[in-house]
Amino acid sequence: MDRKRICIFILIIAFIPLISSGCWDKVEIDERAFITAIGYDKYEEDDRSNEERLEKETQENPINRYIRTATYPNVALIAGKQEGEPFFIYSTTSISWAEGRRQVALRDNKNYDTNHLKAMIFSEELAKDETLFREIFDTFQRSAFLNRKLHFFVTPNKAQDILMTDTGKNMDVGLYIEELMEKEIRPTRAARGDMGNIIIDLNESNGALAPRIVKSKDRLKISGAGILKDNTIVGVLGELETRNALILKGENKVVDYTIKVDGKFLVVNQTDLQTEMKAYEDKEGKIHVNFTINAEGDIIQHYFETPEKAFDAKYIDRVNKKMNEVISKELEDLFEKIQKDFEVDIFKVGEHLRKFQPDTWEKIKEDWDEIYPKAKVKVDFQMNVRRVGIER
Amino acid sequence: MGDYQKLFEPKKNKGNKINITKNLQENLKKVKEILSDCDDMVYREFNVGVNQNLKFATVYTEGLADKIIVNEYVLKNLMMLSRMTEPEVRNVREKVYDLIKDGVLSVTDLEEVDDLNKVVDSILTGETVLFIDKWDKAIIIASKGWPMRGISEPESDVVIRGSREGFTETLRVSTVLIRRRIRDPKLKVKQMKIGKRSKTDIAVLFIDGLVNQDILKTVVYRLRKIEIDGIMESGYVEQLIEDNWRSPFPHIQSTERPEKVAAGLYEGKVAIVIDNTPFVLIVPTTFNTLLQASEDYNERFIVASALRILRYIAVMISILLPALYIAMLSYHPGMIPTELALYIAGNRDGVPFPAAIEAFIMEGILELLREAGIRLPGPIGSTIGIVGGLVLGQAAVEAGIVSSLMVIVVAITAIATYSIPDYSFGISFRLLRFTFMAAAAFLGLYGVMIVFLITLTHLSNLKSFGIPYLAPLNYNMSIKDLKDTFIRAPLHRMKRRPEFIAKNDKNRMADSFSRDYLKKGEDNSG
Numbered sequence: 001m002d003r004k005r006i007c008i009f010i011l012i013i014a015f016i017p018l019i020s021s022g023c024w025d026k027v028e029i030d031e032r033a034f035i036t037a038i039g040y041d042k043y044e045e046d047d048r049s050n051e052e053r054l055e056k057e058t059q060e061n062p063i064n065r066y067i068r069t070a071t072y073p074n075v076a077l078i079a080g081k082q083e084g085e086p087f088f089i090y091s092t093t094s095i096s097w098a099e100g101r102r103q104v105a106l107r108d109n110k111n112y113d114t115n116h117l118k119a120m121i122f123s124e125e126l127a128k129d130e131t132l133f134r135e136i137f138d139t140f141q142r143s144a145f146l147n148r149k150l151h152f153f154v155t156p157n158k159a160q161d162i163l164m165t166d167t168g169k170n171m172d173v174g175l176y177i178e179e180l181m182e183k184e185i186r187p188t189r190a191a192r193g194d195m196g197n198i199i200i201d202l203n204e205s206n207g208a209l210a211p212r213i214v215k216s217k218d219r220l221k222i223s224g225a226g227i228l229k230d231n232t233i234v235g236v237l238g239e240l241e242t243r244n245a246l247i248l249k250g251e252n253k254v255v256d257y258t259i260k261v262d263g264k265f266l267v268v269n270q271t272d273l274q275t276e277m278k279a280y281e282d283k284e285g286k287i288h289v290n291f292t293i294n295a296e297g298d299i300i301q302h303y304f305e306t307p308e309k310a311f312d313a314k315y316i317d318r319v320n321k322k323m324n325e326v327i328s329k330e331l332e333d334l335f336e337k338i339q340k341d342f343e344v345d346i347f348k349v350g351e352h353l354r355k356f357q358p359d360t361w362e363k364i365k366e367d368w369d370e371i372y373p374k375a376k377v378k379v380d381f382q383m384n385v386r387r388v389g390i391e392r
Numbered sequence: 393m394g395d396y397q398k399l400f401e402p403k404k405n406k407g408n409k410i411n412i413t414k415n416l417q418e419n420l421k422k423v424k425e426i427l428s429d430c431d432d433m434v435y436r437e438f439n440v441g442v443n444q445n446l447k448f449a450t451v452y453t454e455g456l457a458d459k460i461i462v463n464e465y466v467l468k469n470l471m472m473l474s475r476m477t478e479p480e481v482r483n484v485r486e487k488v489y490d491l492i493k494d495g496v497l498s499v500t501d502l503e504e505v506d507d508l509n510k511v512v513d514s515i516l517t518g519e520t521v522l523f524i525d526k527w528d529k530a531i532i533i534a535s536k537g538w539p540m541r542g543i544s545e546p547e548s549d550v551v552i553r554g555s556r557e558g559f560t561e562t563l564r565v566s567t568v569l570i571r572r573r574i575r576d577p578k579l580k581v582k583q584m585k586i587g588k589r590s591k592t593d594i595a596v597l598f599i600d601g602l603v604n605q606d607i608l609k610t611v612v613y614r615l616r617k618i619e620i621d622g623i624m625e626s627g628y629v630e631q632l633i634e635d636n637w638r639s640p641f642p643h644i645q646s647t648e649r650p651e652k653v654a655a656g657l658y659e660g661k662v663a664i665v666i667d668n669t670p671f672v673l674i675v676p677t678t679f680n681t682l683l684q685a686s687e688d689y690n691e692r693f694i695v696a697s698a699l700r701i702l703r704y705i706a707v708m709i710s711i712l713l714p715a716l717y718i719a720m721l722s723y724h725p726g727m728i729p730t731e732l733a734l735y736i737a738g739n740r741d742g743v744p745f746p747a748a749i750e751a752f753i754m755e756g757i758l759e760l761l762r763e764a765g766i767r768l769p770g771p772i773g774s775t776i777g778i779v780g781g782l783v784l785g786q787a788a789v790e791a792g793i794v795s796s797l798m799v800i801v802v803a804i805t806a807i808a809t810y811s812i813p814d815y816s817f818g819i820s821f822r823l824l825r826f827t828f829m830a831a832a833a834f835l836g837l838y839g840v841m842i843v844f845l846i847t848l849t850h851l852s853n854l855k856s857f858g859i860p861y862l863a864p865l866n867y868n869m870s871i872k873d874l875k876d877t878f879i880r881a882p883l884h885r886m887k888r889r890p891e892f893i894a895k896n897d898k899n900r901m902a903d904s905f906s907r908d909y910l911k912k913g914e915d916n917s918g
Binding site: 026027028029030032034036073074075077078079080081113115116118123145175176229310 | 599611675721722723725726730733734735736737740741742743746836
């Protein structure tokens with residue numbers, strides 16, 4: 001064999017893996033449907049009995065467990081080419097995630113693409129069923145095609161209803177939720193939970209805060225948080241409670257507080273909240289959890305025509321003191337509620353001990369579930385009003 | 393005899409010599425035989441001397457030789473002046489040749505030859521040959537003078553700040569333009585002829601003491617080896633002496649700008665000037681030099697550096713953008729930001745072609761437009777641009793045959809390609825772009841990466857006359873080597889010539905030179 005032939009031979013050998021390892025999954029972008037939000041509900045027997053009958057004809061023993069709903073935007077509308085509905089929605093009953101996908105694929109002319117998935121919504125009913133919830137959540141976690149930043153929600157309504165909401169802005173619910181969650185001035189009363197963080201939280205402390213989405217008067221609202229523990233939802237927090245929980249977690253930096261001093265309501269805008277948590281074991285073997293929160297304040301509402309007050313250092317001191325008392329109490333109550341009622345360690349006290357007090361943690365980690373509810377909490381809120389605004 | 397005489401010594405063709413006889417008529421007959429059927433030759437026989445007993449003859453090519461020189465300074469002197477002075481007959485008989493050579497012809501450049509072949513060559517280059525009866529030599533009188541184009545601004549290599557002079561088709565004018573920029577006796581101009589029939593003059597220019605001897609020897613060796621009947625343009629020489637004829641990248645720089653050549657010579661490079669073309673070749677050439685405009689050195693260094701970086705970005709855009717468009721749209725829509733992905737998807741809704749076909753159609757049309765525009769005269773050329781670019785693009789989008797984003801991509805690519813200063817370099821990238829697009833169409837980003845790596849491998853493998861093409865971007869480069877690459881360092885910081893070329897005299901500026909004295913106010917500026 002001469003040299004040329006050997007060269008060609010080597011080239012062919014080199015070319016085979018090149019071709020065979022390529023991504024031969026070409027789908028044109030306009031043939032894809034970019035699913036933006038996906039929701040799961042628990043299937044109930046009398047629900048959609050009509051459809052079930054249809055399924056029974058094709059499958060031997062259908063056990064429908066979920067209602068899977070997916071929505072994707074009408075891209076032609078976004079590009080300004082057509083008029084029409086802002087989104088398409090497909091719902092199906094299924095036995096598993098994969099089954100649901102196959103079912104929908106039979107009905108839709110587009111290829112589904114979950115790379116741009118923005119939100120996944122679980123009805124609380126489903127989240128209370130540990131088996132179902134773990135199945136679906138595992139699928140999300142396992143997928144390499146999903147963005148870890150996608151928003152995770154629980155809802156007291158049906159996920160299907162949430163996805164079918166008309167946002168009134170001519171846009172898809174998934175995109176709407178994303179913009180709602182990612183806006184520059186973030187709402188302080190909604191928990192922040194993207195899938196990555198919730199997975200980390202569940203791994204580290206077996207508890208997490210999941211934002212809650214509700215439908216009220218045909219409009220969507222992000223409101224409060226659901227508390228996840230042991231892979232199910234164990235309770236919910238209201239909006240103010242969520243805000244306080246986020247302060248304790250150190251995730252809220254700018255918060256407004258309305259407070260009554262000397263019989264008048266005033267609003268203090270707290271900026272630069274610095275939360276520090278410290279947990280330790282005292283000599284009697286009791287666990288203490290101390291929060292030190294430093295805040296800078298900005299009086300944004302006072303009482304018209306009382307200029308001297310806001311400039312009075314003693315008055316400001318009184319405001320500070322009052323706020324410290326009130327807020328510290330509020331935060332302590334919240335901590336105890338989560339600690340005693342739900343017995344969930346969402347503030348990661350255990351993780352803190354493991355990281356910073358490894359000796360203590362070694363001692364108590366076996367009995368942490370019993371020890372944690374008995375831990376003593378103290379919140380030290382340090383308010384410092386620095387700015388009082390402009391006056392005549 | 394200079395140091396380089398031996399290097400440039402032509403090969404001797406021994407068997408070919410035709411002796412000049414003492415018989416004038418016989419000589420003329422031989423010349424006429426060789427130049428038979430060449431009606432543009434002028435033969436003039438005349439008698440000289442008081443007694444009209446000396447027979448002379450001149451031969452030259454009409455149009456190539458300057459008639460004024462022949463008439464005023466050769467014929468007139470010989471026929472009239474020599475008749476007025478009355479030499480002693482005996483002396484004349486013996487010294488007539490010296491007398492004529494040294495005393496009569498008022499032309500600066502004379503040469504005696506004894507070979508008829510040389511005589512014919514000289515006639516064909518525009519010299520005038522003087523035969524004298526009863527003498528076995530001929531005198532070649534330099535009388536080249538043909539209509540030539542004046543020096544004008546180069547069309548292919550335009551600058552805003554810089555010299556407006558460009559090379560012309562005449563070799564001598566071109567070397568003069570370079571000589572005017574290097575008034576150094578060390579600037580050597582060595583000439584040779586290439587082409588069996590065209591006998592094209594080629595001048596090799598270099599600065600003695602600066603030039604990299606290895607490169608010079610390689611250049612001369614390769615030029616010597618050329619055996620071809622005719623050289624039409626510098627492109628012929630370029631293709632015959634370049635290192636790798638398979639490569640899509642030019643590794644010899646051709647330019648119309650004298651200062652570019654002069655700057656190259658100052659860096660220790662070698663210039664090859666070729667007759668009949670305004671393009672001068674500079675060797676060796678690196679990837680980096682092809683992305684430099686001569687204006688870079690005339691502008692402030694911050695501006696110049698920014699422009700350099702911009703050009704590198706333009707290169708990346710011009711080869712990668714359509715390929716990325718295809719790969720992203722067809723294989724990896726997840727990599728596009730959501731809003732954009734949705735917009736593109738909506739925008740492409742109803743477009744009948746896949747992204748790859750669409751891109752090939754549009755890029756193909758762009759190349760067609762460019763090709764059509766180049767061959768047409770100016771005003772019609774711009775009409776093509778308008779019809780093609782505006783009307784066609786708009787109509788295609790409105791008809792829904794291509795998406796508007798594709799038109800934008802094509803336009804950006806075209807603009808990026810045109811911002812590459814060297815024309816032939818730009819063509820290489822245009823070609824390469826289609827390879828990238830094909831790879832993207834079949835294999836997505838994976839394919840783009842493969843072709844990118846293959847291209848890089850090829851580039852790092854390429855050499856121009858022994859100098860790595862990617863120099864000074866080597867595996868062992870230091871920060872200092874980057875002074876004249878992605879950025880252009882301030883002029884007073886570039887004290888050394890490029891180290892990979894200049895081996896002998898490395899200092900461009902005196903080491904002692906610094907701009908610090910300005911700070912101290914020594915120049916009385918206060």
